[in-house]
Amino acid sequence: MDRRQFLTAALAGGAAASFVPLDEPAQAAGIKTAAKIVIIGAGAGGTALANRLVRRLDGAEITLIDPRREHLYQPGLTLVATGLKPANYVVSRTADWLPDGVTWLPERVASVDPVARTVSTDSGETLLYDFLVVAPGLVLDHDAIEGFSLDMVGENGIGALYAGPDYAARTWQAAGRFTEEGGTGIFTRPATEMKCAGAPLKHTFLIDDIARRAGNAGKVNMVYAAPQSSLFGVPIVAEKVRMLFEDRGVDTMMNRTLTAIDAGAKRATFATANGTEDIEYDYIHVIPPQRAPDFVVQSSLAWADKWTDQGWVECDMQTLRHLRYSEIFALGDVAGVPKGKTAASVKWQVPVVEDHLVSAIQGSEGTATYDGYTSCPMITRIGRAMLVEFDYNDNLVPSFPGLIAPLEELWISWLMKEVALKATYNAMLRGRA
Secondary structure (H helix, E strand, O other): OOHHHHHHHHHHOHHHHHHOOOOOOOOOOOEEOOOEEEEEOOOHHHHHHHHHHHHHEEOOEEEEEOOOOEEEOHHHHHHHOOOOOOHHHHEEEHHHHOOOOEEEEOOOEEEEEOOOOEEEEOOOOEEEOOEEEEOOOOEEOHHHOEOOOHHHOOOOOEEOHHHOHHHHHHHHHHHHHHHHHOEEEEEEOOOOOOOOOOHHHHHHHHHHHHHHHOOOHHHEEEEEEEOOOOOOOOHHHHHHHHHHHHHHOOEEEEOOEEEEEEOOOOEEEEEEOOEEEEEEOOEEEOOOOEEOOHHHHOOOOEOOOOOOOOOOEEOOOOOOEOOOOOOEEEOHHHEEOOOOOOHHHHHHHHHHHHHHHHHHHOOOOOOOOOOOOEEEEEEEEOOEEEEEEEOOOOOEOOOOOOOOOOOOOEHHHHHHHHHHHHHHHHHHHOOOO
């Protein structure tokens, strides 16, 4: 299934997207092998890959390691944090997505030894592998924000939707009060790489729209604060966002990094080029720095000369194969590539890893490549979104040229985000999209 077919299935909406045709590999299923394959992480990437490998391989010993009993549909957190969906909208059981033929080890990984080809867990269990796929997601480093803790979310005007469904719901408690009572709202993003870089923009747009719909546009002062000098990593998209912010009266504070919060005083401290700056707020949305899990940082898996403060896995940007350990692949948020920390990216990364891993089992070289495809249904108001798709080179790569303009606020793009993509995401988890 190509990208256009994938999104067409999404546009079909509802449960129908769960029944999109199998993206069958060119080679028939049932390749006989005794290979030991360990997948770290039961998120979107690890689960989708496990389902696909089970159909490709006959006799492989596939183990998936992840302590999380619940699977989170993370693209839905922005909807929960604005009261558009309940918290349980994004929650399902991890076990419900795992296929027969995969052993799930519900533990936390303590260490990886890529020389000995072993993975050790917190309980002391050690697993040998022939192939390893590192897909544990990333760590939200909330402790990096001085004075902030997750128990503050929902109170004193503090939101943090990234932390999970309960925190997203509590974020709406604080944000909802802000849209009614007014004041200054500060919407932040971190200096590090982050999952779904469009999410802080979506939250800003939606809270502004909700305040307007309540007749309170004149009561709110919307401020978007970011460490970067640009509003988005793709220049043409950044310019479009700038224009929308200008049209809607959203102020910006660029080149400012949130470093501390005084919740009692409702005051945020930002690092600037010249020192620090304190800003008072009535509502603040906190997105903390993000980094790889400790077992990656503390191993030799991470880049030694890139993202050294974040620890992303060193890998080839097109094949996602580790540059020093050919039997290791990175997938999803933890992959040290210039783009690709979205669920849509994972959908296009998984077949690439599958192709190269299965080819290696057969003693050949894979041919599939990942071009950095990233999709962001950029919600700009309730009922409207821009379907922004781009690659490593910041080229816009629309799936529906001439039909869906990528920089236009369209109802159909909103429909894909709000209604259809969850069903298609679920099909992806099953390895069927």
